Amino acid sequence: GAVVSQHPSRVICKSGTSVKIECRSLDFQATTMFWYRQFPKQSLMLMATSNEGSKATYEQGVEKDKFLINHASLTLSTLTVTSAHPEDSSFYICSAKRTGDTGELFFGEGSRLTVL
Amino acid sequence: GQNIDQPTEMTATEGAIVQINCTYQTSGFNGLFWYQQHAGEAPTFLSYNVLDGLEEKGRFSSFLSRSKGYSYLLLKELQMKDSASYLCAVMDSNYQLIWGAGTKLIIKP
Numbered sequence: 001g002a003v004v005s006q007h008p009s010r011v012i013c014k015s016g017t018s019v020k021i022e023c024r025s026l027d028f029q030a031t032t033m034f035w036y037r038q039f040p041k042q043s044l045m046l047m048a049t050s051n052e053g054s055k056a057t058y059e060q061g062v063e064k065d066k067f068l069i070n071h072a073s074l075t076l077s078t079l080t081v082t083s084a085h086p087e088d089s090s091f092y093i094c095s096a097k098r099t100g101d102t103g104e105l106f107f108g109e110g111s112r113l114t115v116l
Numbered sequence: 117g118q119n120i121d122q123p124t125e126m127t128a129t130e131g132a133i134v135q136i137n138c139t140y141q142t143s144g145f146n147g148l149f150w151y152q153q154h155a156g157e158a159p160t161f162l163s164y165n166v167l168d169g170l171e172e173k174g175r176f177s178s179f180l181s182r183s184k185g186y187s188y189l190l191l192k193e194l195q196m197k198d199s200a201s202y203l204c205a206v207m208d209s210n211y212q213l214i215w216g217a218g219t220k221l222i223i224k225p
Contacts, residue, residue: 006158034213044159044203044215093158104149105213107158 002028004096006108013084014116020080021111023094029074030096034105035067038091050077074099084115118142120216122204127222128194136189136202136219144209150178150189151203153218159203162189191221199223 003026013019023033031052036044048056048069056069068080077096081088091112095105121139128134140148147166151159165171165180165187177190189202204216 046213046215049212091156104161104164107160110156110158112156 002096002098002106004030004094004106004108006094006111008111009109010112010114012114012116015085016083018080018082019084019113020078021092021094021113023077023079023096023108025075025096025098025106028096028106029099030077031074031099032097033071033077034095034097035069035077035079036093036095038093038110044093047079081113084113086115089113089115118208118214120204120206120214122202122216122219124217125220125222127224128191130194130196130223130225132194133190133192134194134221136191136204136221138187138189138204138216140185140187140204140206140214140216142206142208142214145182146207146209148178148180148187149205149207149213150176150187151205153201153203155200162202194223196223196225 005024005026007022033050035047038044046059047062048058050056050069050071052071052074058064066082071077091110093110094108119141149164150162152162153159163178165178170179175192180187201218201220203218205213
């Protein structure tokens with residue numbers, strides 16, 4: 001099966017610091033990866049679409065300078081929350097689409113960010 | 117605009133059958149997905165329908181009618197572990213996933 005690993009699973013940081021979350025496809029190549037955030041009891045909200053070797057496409061209302069996305073290889077995408085604030089506390093989830101596949105997404109385990 | 121509708125919450129009894137409906141209006145259609153998500157965890161894939169009809173996979177079945185913009189997820193022989201949110205998602209003409217808000221399923225003994 002296709003496995004997506006997300007790290008760290010939990011992170012606590014101080015307000016004003018930056019946090020990097022990694023998303024790796026372990027056994028397949030992923031040209032496209034997606035980043036979501038999810039607040040308690042709410043559905044997934046797509047933040048951005050990340051394509052290997054190019055700039056990420058951000059959804060409306062998502063600050064690209066605050067949420068930096070890098071997809072430097074076919075197996076790794078990173079999300080950096082810069083100058084984090086308590087309102088950035090959330091569950092961040094990545095998913096990957098296997099190169100050549102039409103649609104099924106494989107999800108990482110998610111990363112819970114708490115900003116103090 | 118694009119829209120996915122599914123009930124917010126449903127309650128069912130252990131051992132029973134429950135049907136979760138999903139209606140959609142999207143710009144183009146390239147398949148419909150159902151995902152299961154337990155609280156605090158990432159979603160897990162359940163089914164994918166791109167042609168009309170019923171797809172059965174164990175206790176779970178998914179149905180699609182493209183002409184009606186309608187799908188349902190059928191869960192049989194409900195177990196307590198089936199308590200979760202069920203997300204309906206449609207892939208549009210640009211191969212982007214449009215997500216429903218999810219249906220929280222509560223299973224009672």
